[in-house]
Amino acid sequence: MVAYRCSRTAPSRGTPRNIRAGWRLTELSETTIIGCTFSGNTSVLGYPAIANHNRPCPTVINCIVWGNSTGEVGPDVTVLFSNVQGGYPGVGNIDADPLFVDPDNGDLRLQPGSPCIDAGNNNAVAALAGTDLDGNPRFGDDPDTEATGCGVPVVVDMGAYEFQGTPGTVVFADINGDGTVTIADLFALNQCMGSGDPGCCVADLDLDGEVGVLDAMLLLTNLFQSSPAPGL
Ligand SMILES: [Ca+2]
Ligand SMILES: [Ca+2]
Numbered sequence: 022m023v024a025y026r027c028s029r030t031a032p033s034r035g036t037p038r039n040i041r042a043g044w045r046l047t048e049l050s051e052t053t054i055i056g057c058t059f060s061g062n063t064s065v066l067g068y069p070a071i072a073n074h075n076r077p078c079p080t081v082i083n084c085i086v087w088g089n090s091t092g093e094v095g096p097d098v099t100v101l102f103s104n105v106q107g108g109y110p111g112v113g114n115i116d117a118d119p120l121f122v123d124p125d126n127g128d129l130r131l132q133p134g135s136p137c138i139d140a141g142n143n144n145a146v147a148a149l150a151g152t153d154l155d156g157n158p159r160f161g162d163d164p165d166t167e168a169t170g171c172g173v174p175v176v177v178d179m180g181a182y183e184f185q186g187t188p189g190t191v192v193f194a195d196i197n198g199d200g201t202v203t204i205a206d207l208f209a210l211n212q213c214m215g216s217g218d219p220g221c222c223v224a225d226l227d228l229d230g231e232v233g234v235l236d237a238m239l240l241l242t243n244l245f246q247s248s249p250a251p252g253l
């Protein structure tokens with residue numbers, strides 16, 4: 022299962038009725054949670070917002086998990102390019118106030134200056150394309166924010182809402198950012214094989230933490246693509 026651009030927040034934060042855990046992974050064999058925001062959740066059983074109950078390898082990427090009263094992310098979850106309160110191990114993760122617009126009233130959009138802006142990983146969403154939870158373009162560049170995530174030429178934000186700056190287009194596997202997937206991208210990917218250069222994250226298409234043959238195969242299946250996937 023892939024959960025994309027979702028927002029999980031309790032409807033009445035801080036009240037005794039607010040008992041729902043954010044997401045308890047119990048029944049699905051493999052789960053990927055992409056571009057979601059979890060905030061204001063509580064569990065009477067004490068589960069964190071994202072709890073893994075014996076699932077093989079749930080992955081959380083480009084997400085914000087912040088301000089949940091019974092914890093944020095439990096053990097045995099792979100977390101990448103996400104903002105988790107209290108921190109969580111994983112490439113691209115941060116622990117910094119996401120600067121939600123009005124979390125007490127359920128507005129989990131990002132204020133200017135949020136550390137989540139331009140801090141996600143494009144490869145997690147480029148093949149999904151589409152829009153953010155507001156129906157706005159998923160890829161926007163905030164000219165006032167130095168991109169700290171992974172991607173060219175615009176970098177996706179963490180969370181369900183994209184801070185709307187200058188809209189851009191991202192084509193999956195277009196590693197050099199010229200708008201089309203060509204042999205030049207395959208050459209760039211090949212140069213990244215075995216490299217520890219952080220800039221090579223754009224070539225890790227399958228998000229397994231390294232640039233290898235599987236990434237090259239993914240690129241080849243997208244050869245000559247020049248437009249993003251249609252919106253979801
Ligand atoms: Ca962005
Ligand atoms: Ca290209």
Ligand SMILES: [Ca+2]
Binds near residue numbers: 225226227232
């Ligand atoms: Ca890879």
